[in-house]
Amino acid sequence: MNAFRLAGDITHLISILVLLLKIYATKSCSGISLKTQELYAVVFLARYLDLFTDFISVYNSVMKVVFILSSVAIVWCMRRHRAVKRSYDKELDTFRHYYLVGACFVFALLVHEKFTFQEVFWAFSIYLEAVAIIPQLVLLQRSGNVDNLTGQYVFFLGAYRALYILNWIYRYFTEAKFSRWIACISGLVQTALYADFFYYYFLSWKNNAKLNLPA
Amino acid sequence: ELEPPPKDEL
Numbered sequence: 001m002n003a004f005r006l007a008g009d010i011t012h013l014i015s016i017l018v019l020l021l022k023i024y025a026t027k028s029c030s031g032i033s034l035k036t037q038e039l040y041a042v043v044f045l046a047r048y049l050d051l052f053t054d055f056i057s058v059y060n061s062v063m064k065v066v067f068i069l070s071s072v073a074i075v076w077c078m079r080r081h082r083a084v085k086r087s088y089d090k091e092l093d094t095f096r097h098y099y100l101v102g103a104c105f106v107f108a109l110l111v112h113e114k115f116t117f118q119e120v121f122w123a124f125s126i127y128l129e130a131v132a133i134i135p136q137l138v139l140l141q142r143s144g145n146v147d148n149l150t151g152q153y154v155f156f157l158g159a160y161r162a163l164y165i166l167n168w169i170y171r172y173f174t175e176a177k178f179s180r181w182i183a184c185i186s187g188l189v190q191t192a193l194y195a196d197f198f199y200y201y202f203l204s205w206k207n208n209a210k211l212n213l214p215a
Numbered sequence: 216e217l218e219p220p221p222k223d224e225l
Contacts, residue, residue, distance in 0.1 A: 009225055056223045063225050122222065164224075177220050 001059075002170050008163030009063060015156030016070045022149035023077050028087035031150040033139040034078045035097040039132035041071040042101065047125035049118050092142040095135035104128040113182065126183050130190035133157070137197055151201065158194040165191060 023029050048064040055061065077084050108124035136154070140146055146154075164187055171178040 005224065012225070050222065054221060056221060060223065060225070067225065167224075179220075180224075183224070 002167060002174075004163050004167035004170055008160050008167055011156045011163060012160035013063070013066065015153050015160060016067070016074070018149055018153045018156060019074060020070060022153070023074065023084055026149075027081075027083040029078050029084050030087045030089060031140065031143060031145075031147055032078070032088075032153075033093050033095070033136040034075070034088060035093055035095055035135035036132055036139075037071065037074050037078060039097055039100065039128055039135070041068075041075050043125045043129045043132060044068045044071050046121045046128070049121055053118070089139060089143060093135060093139050095138045097135050100131050100134065101128065104131065111182065123182055126186045130186040131193070133190070133193055133197075137193070140197075146201070146204075154194075154197065154201070158191075158198055161187065161191040161194055 019032065023032075044064075044067045048068060051061065051064050078088055079085065104127040105124050107127050108120050112120050112123040133154075140150075140154075168178075168180065168184050168187065
């Protein structure tokens, strides 16, 4: 465990806490894509199938459980909680996310480290995580405004991605056996998607204008 | 065949 990875995990956790706080404090999920949140829940459920078969550390197991529970809790709130449900921007959140799930699964069947149930689902979760933010970006683009907490949520998610890349660079140079090319390439794609968002988010903040993402 | 390293990242 290096400092970059720990900081990456912490910012990832903070992003989820910020989102839960926003939903809990404002009883509103306006500006949040349910589809992205559903994809994240699927990502964690598919990736952490090893929770009962491989023990890494207490830290690792606890974080896995926290990520699964918090992502499922967010989806549950947005779907079932009466007040929160009402604030959901359903007509703006129209990205067909099932296509992403299907495409990532087919890709995982083709590109994986080993053709086993667990390995295919692991690769699937990595690919799906890389593109899971797309419905959220589409929603932000359509609504054209980002409230503070939603902005911070996306900011912390982006920080997590950037720190994980530093972690991989660090591990590449310090660990003889480190080769996670599936995770690294997918991570770069994911970070590029965020970089695009950050650029327009920065512009809108600088000009004090509404966030305007190009199609 | 090389044993793949354990998946220790989250």
